[in-house]
Amino acid sequence: MTDARATPPPAEQRLHPWSWLFVLLQQLRQFVVPLLVLLFAGRRGDAGDFAEWAPLVGVGVLVMVAVLQYFTYRYRIGDDGISIRSGLLQRTQREIPFARIHNVALHQTLLHRIFGVAEVRLEAAGGQKPEAQMRVLGLAQALALERRVRHRGTAAAAGGGAEAASPAGDTLLALSTAEVVRLGLVSNRGMIVFAAAFGLLWQAFPERAAADWLQGFFREAMGYAGTLHLGWIGMAAAATATVGVFLALLRLLSVALALSQYHGFRLSEQRRRLTVERGLFARLRTSVPPRRIQAWFLQETLLHRWLGRRSLRIDTATGGREDDPRKLRELAPIAPPEACDRLIAHLLTEAAWPPPRWTPVPRRCWWRLFAGGVPWNLLLTTALAWNFGPWGLLALLWLPWSAYAAWRQAGRLGYAMDARLVAVRGGWWSRWWRLAEIDKLQALRLRRSPLDRWLGTASLWLDTAGAGAMSPPLCIRFLPQAQARALYAQLGRMLAARRLRW
Structure with missing residues (x-):
């Protein structure tokens, strides 16, 4: 006879009702370039009405795919692991034991926070893809899943509410706003963003047009400086001031990026798991x-x-x-x-x-640290001397400093x-x-x-x-x-x- 008191299996759950919207936005980011090509190529060509409607058809297909993913994605949280079922024509079922999950990441963009949802990633050791990626769950639902993984199924999944929004834990480190500003000052994130933006603009415009614009800007700047009759001392001071302003703007950009990414940083420990929360607009919560x-x-x-x-x-x-x-x-x-x-x-x-x-x-290894950069210095000096004459030989002054730095490094x-x-x-x-x-x-x-x-x-x-x-x-x-x-x-x-x- 069947025991009437036997615990029924946990019911399957769906993603958040708005999950299809976030899947659609993710797909649009991936296909935005082909859709724009279809849109503008259709206007310039003679392909007829289909070319005019092709982008709308493409967006409609992406909407259907996003909605189908919502209706075909199911997951069940058991005592020992998570079962995930997905797919319509080609169905896939995955069993992920709690013991295999090493990292749980909850990601919230500003749009996620407006809708009260979060993207959940379950990661295991090795591999380049997460074991599971859920776009998206309700925030309380996501935090309950994170707690269940943290406890490895030894405790029942908690419900939502205030307890779900702020799980207890011992704070190991919390960064104040002043500390985040210091982080921005010591980081080079501003230079990375500037280099990426410069590369994007260089790719977006024809190479010749970008080069002509830079040359024209440089000639106009030099012409304006020449009308001021500053002399070489004034020119050097102006160049130094320009570089200083540029570096200060980069540091301000670094501080702004640091505040955006690390505002509210908190490292906590609970039940043998470390959890980090951070972010101003987009919130990230990850644990390991x-x-x-x-x-x-x-x-x-x-x-x-x-x-x-x-x-x-x-x-x-x-x-x-x-x-x-x-x-x-x-x-x-x-x-x-x-x-x-x-x-x-x-x-x-x-x-x-x-x-x-x-x-x-042994400190005598200093010359091996020094020798690695000598060929590059000589190559750079040759190139500068070829273009600027004897002034290019000033690059050789880097060699004594490089030797001293190598000697100091070997001492540590x-x-x-x-x-x-x-x-x-x-x-x-x-x-x-x-x-x-x-x-x-x-x-x-x-x-x-x-x-x-x-x-x-x-x-x-x-x-x-x-x-x-x-x-x-x-x-x-x-x-x-x-x-x-x-x-x-x-x-x-x-x-x-x-x-x-x-």
Whole structure:
């Protein structure tokens, strides 16, 4: 007989009723160029009435596809995982265990926030695509799904309301508006946006027209400066002021972008998961278990040091593109050095950070850091001398500074290792630290170039899952061969005696 008290299976759920609109907008962004080509080509050509109506037909097809996706997409949240069913003619059913989901990302654009919905991405280790991407769920529904994944099915899914809107958690780091402004001042986001806009304009207009416009603007500016009779000192001062204004505008743009992306930044921890929330107009909420962190990266540029700050980034064993803004990569976009150290020590409870002692790399390796840039400097000097005559030889003045910088960098190269952690440091003008738990190391590589074989040196590369995208890599360079082989053998024995955790 069937037990009447048996728990019925959970019911299937649909996406939010407005999900078809967001799917349509996503598709329109992908097909906007072909639709515009059809629109303008149809007006100029002799294709008849069909060319005039082709863009509307294309939009109608996209609307039908978006609506069909809403009606054919179903998901069910069980005790151990999520079941997703989709498709009309070609039907697909996926079973995603909670234990396989490593990262949950909730993304809200300004339009999402107006409609009270969110896009949800469920990511696993490896792969370039998320395990599931739900466009879109109601915000309370999305937060309930995130909590269920966080608890891995051990607790019932909570309902909506105020509890769903603000799940409890211990705050590890929160950035004030002043800190976000500092982040904008030390970042180069403004230059990246300017370069992207310049490249877009260069592609949008004919190359000859863009070049003629730039040349005409330069001639007019020089002609106007000539009418002022400033002399070479005045011209130099005007050029310096122009560059200063341009750099100040770029910094203001960087600050505006930082406020847009990191306003309200909050890093919290709850039930062994780290969660980051940030964004002014578009809100992003993403979470990952600390055990999925494969490597750590501390950075301190010259501007960071002037402001008494550092940044802390991580590599995680989750799929997706490295440039995906919805991937959790920054635990502390900007924070005081002691706050970054406390955060690492809190999450790596059995490791000693900062290390009590660093083993230096022989400083005589400085010339190898210097030699890498010499050919490029000579090539640039030759090109400048060819175009500007003897004045181009001034580029050679970079060589003494480059040699001094390489000597200072070699003085900071070093590594530290204990029973739990291996760390590498380097840099001078811009300082950095790379570290990883020994249990997260997947492979060791001992590399020797022809120059290494001649000099009796070697470099030890340490590979972890999901790492390698950041620069600089986790690598101990320019060690004497005997020291490198001894370190390689020691780490090899430690890895053989341990189980890989990722």
